[in-house]
Amino acid sequence: MEKNRNYFVAIGLSVLILIAWQFLYVNPKIERERIAAEAQHQLTQQSQPAGTPAVSGQAQPAQAAVPGAVETRDQAIAKSARVTIDTPALSGSINLTGARFDDLKLKEYHETVDDQSPLITLFSPADTPEGYFTEIGYIGSEATGSVPGPTTVWTVKSGDKLTTETPVVLTFTNEKGVVFERKISIDEHFMFQVVDTIDNQSGAPVSLSSYGRVTRFNKPTTPSVYVLHEGFIGVIGEHGLNEVAYGKIEDEAPIQPGKATSGWLGITDKYWAAAIVPPQATPYESKFAHFPDGRPRYQADYKQDAVTIAAGEAVELKTLVFAGAKQVPLVDGYETTYSIPQFDLLIDWGWFYFITKPMFKLMDFFFRYFGNFGVAILLTTIVVKALFFPLASKQYASMANMKKVQPKMEELKKKHGDDRMALQQGMMALYKEEKINPIAGCWPILLQIPVFFALYKVIYVTIEMRHAPFFGWIQDLSAPDPTSLFNLFGLLPYDVPHALMIGIWPLIMGITMFLQMRMNPTPPDPTQAMLFTWMPVVFTFMLASFPAGLVIYWAWNNTLSITQQAVIMKRHGVKVELFSNLKGLFSRKPKPAE
Known part of the structure; x- marks a missing residue:
């Protein structure tokens, strides 16, 4: 209990530090630069x-x-x-x-x-x-x-x-x-x-x-x-x-x-x-x-x-x-x-020039065909997901196999207790017997990192997205979402401080990230469970000041990942944990006092 309590305290402090960093340093810095830019603009106008x-x-x-x-x-x-x-x-x-x-x-x-x-x-x-x-x-x-x-x-x-x-x-x-x-x-x-x-x-x-x-x-x-x-x-x-x-x-x-x-x-x-x-x-x-x-x-x-x-x-x-x-x-x-x-x-174009520029050409093709750069972002993300579908399938297949041997792994933990060396040897023997490569599921993610970074780079640096509208309230994909939860997205008649500009799309992104993390069983380790709970909240605050195009891409990518993972897991006969996790989260009863 003492060890777990220390984990909780450490995680809580880490989250507080991240939020404090955003509120006390990043957001005030952006606000100062905005004021300086406005002052310079007024001087230029004069x-x-x-x-x-x-x-x-x-x-x-x-x-x-x-x-x-x-x-x-x-x-x-x-x-x-x-x-x-x-x-x-x-x-x-x-x-x-x-x-x-x-x-x-x-x-x-x-x-x-x-x-x-x-x-x-x-x-x-x-x-x-x-x-x-x-x-x-x-x-x-x-x-x-x-x-x-x-x-x-x-x-x-x-x-x-x-x-x-x-x-x-x-x-x-x-x-x-x-x-x-x-x-x-x-x-x-x-x-x-x-x-x-x-x-x-x-x-x-x-x-x-x-x-x-x-x-x-x-x-x-x-x-x-x-x-x-x-x-x-x-x-x-x-x-x-x-x-x-x-x-x-x-x-x-x-x-x-x-x-x-x-x-x-x-x-x-x-x-x-x-x-x-x-x-x-x-x-x-x-x-x-x-x-x-x-x-x-x-x-x-x-x-x-x-x-x-x-x-x-x-x-x-x-x-x-x-x-x-x-x-x-x-x-x-x-x-x-x-x-x-x-x-x-x-x-x-950055280090991944050979990926970034073709990515832009694909996005620009969709933009010229549909006339909306936001739609181009969504369609490009679908194409990328389709290209990586075989790799993702291997990744989730590896995860499925790992879940199937989960009961045997639990038996090994009970058998060897705190003997880490024996537990490690037993797990390696189990992987060999079941023909499982425990790191196989990591390779598809590693291979996709350059592609996702390239897409991020394209969205951020190309002028084609500057002042490009999406739909509704997003009139500039290169600027942050202008709405805020703290004035009910404009329904209440007052301006919100820059630090509290948590718009609709950052909230959508946070929800999709939360759902994606709930696709898998809640980790038994309290530290990992705490990270799973707080990470979407932290990312929502961090991405609130990012360009709306990037946040829309992230939310859409999460949505596609959820759908893709559900399809692949069902194909391999593995239970999709999303609904069970959500039901357990909202119906959890407090333990009776001992």
Whole structure:
């Protein structure tokens, strides 16, 4: 009794610790981050531009950004001449000072599920709180003369607006007579093509290097998640994939993967990314760095080897700039169309890449056919269950055989008492006699773990589920269930604290988990029995703050598992314990006092 009582106390304390962790740390942290995001959103709203100024010839050079100095978005955009960007997917402008992409919004994506809410802002000028931009320039020498850089003011040669049909051509001629002409075009989605023609009319050879950088002065306010990479990313030639988190780069010196002649690099968030594909013919050095100089900034950049241009000759360099949403078919298409090596890794498919991506393709197929991503999740789970049915059948068959020999195992326990060695030897002899492998039932579960993790990964990281509705009150599968048990799911007229947002779907998930655990006999060990009782409760609280799509998947998977187990157990002539367990649970009478 003393030992069992200690077990009960230990289990109770463990459950209390988990619940306290959720209420006292996790939920308050999420709430603080939500408040910070709202404050940042209000600040962004106050600095929205009233409009993009028209290009008026040669603009005066903009003042260099002062570390720590910030302006409203209105002020930053208005102080320099610009060329408007207007495509089906993007709106914004190109800053003629530096020819920077520093004003960009995504027309197809809003900050909330409300179509009237503000558009997602990807790029903003460097002098704003949300400074984030991409720039392509050159490094020369005294012999070369001035070359395009951050403060260079370009002149518009043709095109007063960048659209999918009308490219923009910019020019700059330095004091040596070297002419730089930049043609910028864009497709109907998120890929810019920058073609620079450098015409050396100086009368002498010139040598210069091109560079490109993606720079941002902030990092995501949402909490980082173990299954998702956010920060620096790139495939640097033979050096392969490089992923560097914000926290890591803050604590280390700049990371330089090495010289390469192909690849790409940039910065990625959960749903959005900015990446540069350098000219692929000339070797380049890449770097990921954090600069804590007054106003901290994060930068992914490259510098190519110098190119020598003879007098009277010209060279052409083509650079690609991706800036937008990480739509899976689109990113895959860019990899093929532009021969960008492993560009699909811009989306974090994880370790089980070979499972995760096919899983998405299956889910995307159902989504395109039925038009509902929630339905796609349900159907994909059914397909996965069907594929693993033979393995599950072996698993439950092993469980059935174990149940059949349960009486003999009980006899062995009575016979050997506390002699663990003799009991172990007797059980092994019993397994051999009955031809039972006690761990056979574990292998199907182990094999399914990567598949279920891959499905979890797909649901969590792909933008296709963002703001995707299901049915009823679930209008965003990427957000937690908005209902709460503690105001009767909206029937009572008051708001519930974030820590008590236990919605309908988390409750459904908890019930299905409870039923699944009751499919088997209650363990004789009090500790295991206590775990069986409390685990659904703990998981209900833990998953309440997870995206609704994940909770729906979990609840549906539990439901299928219950059905599958019942069918297989009946096929093997084993009693399904669910109803007996439920009847015993609710009709249990207290023991009379001794």
